[in-house]
Amino acid sequence: xxxxxxxxxxxxxxxxxxxxxxxxxxxxxxxxxxxxxxxxxxxxxxxxxxxxxxxxxxxxxxxxxxxxxxxxxxxxxxxxxxxxxxxxxxxxxxxxxxxxxxxxxxxxxxxxxxxxxxxxxxxxxxxxxxxxxxxxxxxxxxxxxxxxxxxxxxxxxxxxxxxxxxxxxxxxxxxxxxxxxxxxxxxxxxxxxxxxxxxxxxxxxxxxxxxxxxxxxxxxxxxxxxxxxxxxxxxxxxxxxxxxxxxxxxxxxxxxxxxxxxxxxxxxxxxxxxxxxxxxxxxxxxxxxxxxxxxxxxxxxxxxxxxxxxxxxxxxxxxxxxxxxxxxxxxxxxxxxxxxxxxxxxxxxxxxxxxxxxxxxxxxxxxxxxxxxxxx
Numbered sequence: 001x002x003x004x005x006x007x008x009x010x011x012x013x014x015x016x017x018x019x020x021x022x023x024x025x026x027x028x029x030x031x032x033x034x035x036x037x038x039x040x041x042x043x044x045x046x047x048x049x050x051x052x053x054x055x056x057x058x059x060x061x062x063x064x065x066x067x068x069x070x071x072x073x074x075x076x077x078x079x080x081x082x083x084x085x086x087x088x089x090x091x092x093x094x095x096x097x098x099x100x101x102x103x104x105x106x107x108x109x110x111x112x113x114x115x116x117x118x119x120x121x122x123x124x125x126x127x128x129x130x131x132x133x134x135x136x137x138x139x140x141x142x143x144x145x146x147x148x149x150x151x152x153x154x155x156x157x158x159x160x161x162x163x164x165x166x167x168x169x170x171x172x173x174x175x176x177x178x179x180x181x182x183x184x185x186x187x188x189x190x191x192x193x194x195x196x197x198x199x200x201x202x203x204x205x206x207x208x209x210x211x212x213x214x215x216x217x218x219x220x221x222x223x224x225x226x227x228x229x230x231x232x233x234x235x236x237x238x239x240x241x242x243x244x245x246x247x248x249x250x251x252x253x254x255x256x257x258x259x260x261x262x263x264x265x266x267x268x269x270x271x272x273x274x275x276x277x278x279x280x281x282x283x284x285x286x287x288x289x290x291x292x293x294x295x296x297x298x299x300x301x302x303x304x305x306x307x308x309x310x311x312x313x314x315x316x317x318x319x320x321x322x323x324x325x326x327x328x329x330x331x332x333x334x335x336x337x338x339x340x341x342x343x344x345x346x347x348x349x350x351x352x353x354x355x356x357x358x359x360x361x362x363x364x365x366x367x368x369x370x371x372x373x374x375x376x
Contacts, residue, residue, distance in 0.1 A: 004044040005068035009052055011039045012079040021244045022237065024054045024078075052076050055237045057221065059228025136177050136203050136210075143171030143288075144186045147194060159201045160217075163190040167288045170321045170368075173201055177210060185323045185368040187216045187227075187261075190288075191254035195219045214367040216258065222249060223258025226265065231366060239265045246275065256286040257323060263295055264326050273299060283313070291327035293317040298330055307340045311347070318350040322368040328361065 009024045026035040029049045037043055045068055053063040056078060066074050136157050138146065144161040151157060163171060163186075171186045189197045198217040203210060216224045222245045229238035242262035249259035263279060266272040272279065276299050283292035293313040300310035314334050322328040335351050362369045 003071035005047065005070075005072045005074070006042055006044050007050070007052070007066065007068070007074045007076060008042045009037065009039065009054075009076045009078065011054070011056070012077050021241050022054050022056070023240075024052065027051045027053075052078075054078050055229055055232075055234050057218070057225045057228060059225070059230070059232035059234065061234075137175060139174040139176050139181065141171065141173045141186070143167055143169055144173065144188055147198065157203045160195075160198055161186050161188060161201065162194050162198045163188040169288055170290055170323045172321060173214075175201075175203070175212065177203070177212070181372040182212060183370045183372075184212060184214050184365070185321060186214055187223075187257045187323060187367060189220060189223075189255045189257055191256065192220075212365075212369070216261075220255055220258060223255050223261060226258070226261055227366070230261075230265070235265070235268065239269045239271075242266055243271065246278065256282065256289050256292075260289060260291050260295075260323060260327075264291075264324060267295060267298070267330075268326075289323060290317050290320045291323050294322075294327045294331045294334070297334060301334060301339060304340060307342055311338070311343055315346055315350055318354060325361070325363060325365055325368050328368055329363075332358070 007026070011022070022039070024037050024039070024041075025033055026037070026043065026045070027050065028034050031051070034045070034050070035043045047069040049065065049067050051063055051065055053061050055061050062078050064076050064078065066076060068074065138149070138159060141161060143164050145164055147160045147162050149157065149159045159173065161171070161173060167190045171188055172183050173186055175182045175184070184201065186201070187199045191197070195217045196219050198219075200215045200217060201212065202215065203212050216227050218224045222241065226238045226241055226245070229235075229241070242265040246259060246262045246266070249255045249262055259282060263272060263275065263282065266275060272295065276296075279292065279296050279299060282289070283296040286292055294317050297310040297313035297317065300306035300313070314331065317331055318335070322331070332351075332354065335347050335354070338347055357370060360370045360372060362371055
């Protein structure tokens with residue numbers, strides 16, 4: 001009878017929630033899954049070569065190989081802190097259709113088959129061929145204040161924003177790149193202080209293209225982890241954290257933008273209805289975060305008795321910018337496919353107004369982003 005080997009896996013992370021919710025996979029030399037465990041758990045394995053992996057805070061799957069034999073005892077540490085110090089990695093590039101007209105779903109969280117190991121995938125805002133001599137200019141910001149700017153390791157640009165006092169709408173930053181004016185929503189958190197209230201906008205050259213991305217600051221550990229997992233294609237991993245973290249984000253940490261991202265993830269996997277009272281609080285307490293009205297209207301629209309309240313929320317939401325592209329897609333879908341024959345003139349008028357901006361939206365950007373035509 002062979003002597004068993006023991007393995008203990010730890011996360012080195014500032015996020016207790018990540019350690020408690022992220023599954024650790026152990027696969028044999030044929031890549032067959034032999035065990036799934038949590039942070040700090042110990043497992044006994046036969047002699048052999050094993051791969052130990054988990055998705056960490058940067059949204060990437062990190063792996064360690066261990067060779068076990070003769071009753072060995074191994075302690076494996078997966079370092080999420082070290083991972084977050086790296087430059088934000090680009091998500092996998094896959095062909096996708098993510099506009100509201102697509103059969104597969106709405107907006108920026110599409111259902112599709114991506115590369116190995118992914119639940120789904122998202123692309124960045126791709127602005128076409130990169131011209132090194134082309135200026136990248138921050139024109140202005142609305143509802144947010146530029147805290148600092150940097151040049152990234154890759155030679156691109158990075159801007160750090162925090163919310164303006166008395167925020168009353170989704171904050172946005174406006175850039176001019178190669179003659180185009182780009183507006184992108186900023187996932188800030190007005191309920192805290194710097195850097196726990198901040199976000200980062202990054203522009204950089206990647207594979208001959210210029211990309212613009214807005215990231216929740218890594219100090220907002222739970223929300224940042226969800227965003228990175230989603231951007232890297234791990235929808236189910238991100239949704240698992242959202243299910244555990246949504247009350248934490250809403251009440252203890254008071255990060256409404258992060259909580260909204262969690263709610264959108266739960267909506268995507270069909271688990272938002274049990275959180276209806278929570279969504280009601282989000283829509284009521286954070287009026288500036290327009291997306292909350294859309295989610296509440298989506299839940300209320302399924303009941304005829306709630307149609308008037310739901311449609312009123314939809315019409316209000318259509319007048320202000322969104323934080324996430326997915327919210328805008330849900331809004332369009334509600335207006336187009338309203339389940340009840342009621343207030344049709346108002347719905348059509350709202351759709352006509354939105355139709356003016358829809359052609360300029362980048363459906364592959366997680367944060368709501370508009371690209372205007374080339375300026376003269």
